[in-house]
Amino acid sequence: MNYLKEDTIVALSTPNGKSAIAVIRLSGNESFNIINKIFKTNSKSDKQVKHGYIIDGIEKKDEVICIFFKSPHTYTGEDLVEISVHGNPIIINEVLNLTYKNGARPAEPGEFTYRAFLNGKLDLAEAEAVCALIASKTETFAKVALNNIYGKFSLKVKNIKNSLTNLIAFMEASLDHPDEDIMFLSLNEKLSRLNSYIKDVQDLLNFYKISKILQNGIKVAIIGKPNTGKSSLLNAILGKNRAIVTDIAGTTTDTIEEVIDCHGIPLTIIDTAGIRNHTNNLIELLGQEKTKEAVSKTDILVWLFDSSCELDNNDVKIANFLEKSNPDTPIIGILNKSDLYPKLSFADIFESLKLNFFASLSLSTKTGIGIAELLKELCKFSGGSDSKNDYLMINSRHYNLLRNALESLIKAKQTLSMRNADEIACFEAVNAQAALNEILGVNVAEDILDTIFSTFCIGK
Numbered sequence: 001m002n003y004l005k006e007d008t009i010v011a012l013s014t015p016n017g018k019s020a021i022a023v024i025r026l027s028g029n030e031s032f033n034i035i036n037k038i039f040k041t042n043s044k045s046d047k048q049v050k051h052g053y054i055i056d057g058i059e060k061k062d063e064v065i066c067i068f069f070k071s072p073h074t075y076t077g078e079d080l081v082e083i084s085v086h087g088n089p090i091i092i093n094e095v096l097n098l099t100y101k102n103g104a105r106p107a108e109p110g111e112f113t114y115r116a117f118l119n120g121k122l123d124l125a126e127a128e129a130v131c132a133l134i135a136s137k138t139e140t141f142a143k144v145a146l147n148n149i150y151g152k153f154s155l156k157v158k159n160i161k162n163s164l165t166n167l168i169a170f171m172e173a174s175l176d177h178p179d180e181d182i183m184f185l186s187l188n189e190k191l192s193r194l195n196s197y198i199k200d201v202q203d204l205l206n207f208y209k210i211s212k213i214l215q216n217g218i219k220v221a222i223i224g225k226p227n228t229g230k231s232s233l234l235n236a237i238l239g240k241n242r243a244i245v246t247d248i249a250g251t252t253t254d255t256i257e258e259v260i261d262c263h264g265i266p267l268t269i270i271d272t273a274g275i276r277n278h279t280n281n282l283i284e285l286l287g288q289e290k291t292k293e294a295v296s297k298t299d300i301l302v303w304l305f306d307s308s309c310e311l312d313n314n315d316v317k318i319a320n321f322l323e324k325s326n327p328d329t330p331i332i333g334i335l336n337k338s339d340l341y342p343k344l345s346f347a348d349i350f351e352s353l354k355l356n357f358f359a360s361l362s363l364s365t366k367t368g369i370g371i372a373e374l375l376k377e378l379c380k381f382s383g384g385s386d387s388k389n390d391y392l393m394i395n396s397r398h399y400n401l402l403r404n405a406l407e408s409l410i411k412a413k414q415t416l417s418m419r420n421a422d423e424i425a426c427f428e429a430v431n432a433q434a435a436l437n438e439i440l441g442v443n444v445a446e447d448i449l450d451t452i453f454s455t456f457c458i459g460k
């Protein structure tokens with residue numbers, strides 16, 4: 001990647017296409033000089049926001065607003081200019097070309113944030129959160145990413161690291177000057193400090209699962225024999241008629257996917273073709289194959305039963321199929337059509353099909369009773385809670401480094417209690433310190449930085 005720090009870089013920071021306004025951003029030592037060559041203004045020279053025209057020689061190209069940010073108090077830490085132009089791709093290209101002609105070069109993906117990182121404006125975990133915020137699919141995950149940008153996660157890592165650094169200093173002093181009259185920590189004190197760091201790292205690791213789910217969501221397939229109300233349930237959850245509903249068994253012949261925001265968790269809901277024993281309709285048979293494929297890719301299944309009918313061979317067929325192909329996928333059992341006279345209970349289902357459900361509830365897609373409870377169960381399964389504001393974003397890089405830190409801290413603790421093993425304990429503590437530092441971006445290899453920043457969009 002062409003991350004040369006001396007160049008002045010430029011990029012469109014808003015989406016390409018037509019819009020009321022588009023923002024072009026320049027950063028680097030030459031930003032102000034380049035703008036002065038292509039921007040004519042009557043605003044006072046000490047103004048930070050100036051109105052004027054982008055010019056090519058004497059020809060006006062667009063009427064714009066330029067905002068001048070003087071280093072070091074800027075996003076990148078460098079001189080930075082934002083030009084608000086009219087959002088037309090032709091104008092945008094003309095302005096970009098003018099900046100190139102006068103010495104700027106196109107920014108690489110994430111290069112503005114990379115410079116912010118190099119100039120100490122953000123640590124690496126905070127920079128990664130900028131990318132996550134832009135990519136977030138739900139309001140909750142956007143809040144979580146913002147928590148990280150504000151430094152909530154970094155602060156926790158820094159606190160553990162600083163305390164550990166203090167402990168290492170004591171350990172090294174006692175190794176270097178064993179006979180001198182300096183203050184040493186008792187073995188108990190060292191162990192208790194290590195225990196508290198281990199707990200702090202474990203607390204951070206616990207955010208990983210929910211963080212992944214908040215970002216990527218979970219997949220839920222609605223299954224059951226024909227006519228149990230699967231498509232009706234999808235429609236009821238979405239609040240619109242997405243799937244065709246009829247009283248003809250075998251109405252749905254393809255899988256239908258929709259994503260909803262369920263208490264902050266992106267939930268991909270898949271309506272499937274009902275599975276039944278005897279059908280000679282080729283399309284329905286193909287649909288049933290797609291159902292089986294969808295089932296194999298979901299995190300949890302919602303199995304619908306029609307409470308107004310007794311069980312039959314089709315239910316047994318589904319139970320056998322799940323037992324063989326997906327024995328570990330959790331199932332929420334639903335007795336649908338609770339508005340009708342009941343002929344089936346969960347006791348009947350458990351007795352005949354010998355199933356274990358993650359949760360079981362009655363519902364009516366017709367009246368809507370039970371839908372909110374189902375969504376709550378799905379949220380519970382995902383590990384979501386009501387204290388959404390306290391979540392932190394832990395990505396797989398953080399997770400692996402936290403695991404390394406944890407392992408080293410545990411080893412340090414184990415070796416400390418052994419005779420003459422202080423040196424090894426200290427070595428392990430230093431390893432843990434290095435892993436925590438790497439989360440924040442200290443001593444991170446160039447190729448790792450390249451990989452992280454290349455996932456950013458251009459202009460960020």
Ligand SMILES: Nc1nc2c(ncn2[C@@H]2O[C@H](COP(=O)(O)OP(=O)(O)OP(=O)(O)O)[C@@H](O)[C@H]2O)c(=O)[nH]1
Binds near residue numbers: 338
């Ligand atoms: N009374 C009542 N009828 C329902 C309820 N849910 C669905 N139905 C009716 O049951 C019939 C089948 O509904 P669908 O949603 O098409 O069932 P499905 O499981 O998707 O059926 P296939 O696509 O054939 O597998 C329709 O006539 C619905 O109106 C309910 O809660 N109460």
Ligand SMILES: [Mg+2]
Binds near residue numbers: 273274
């Ligand atoms: Mg259907």
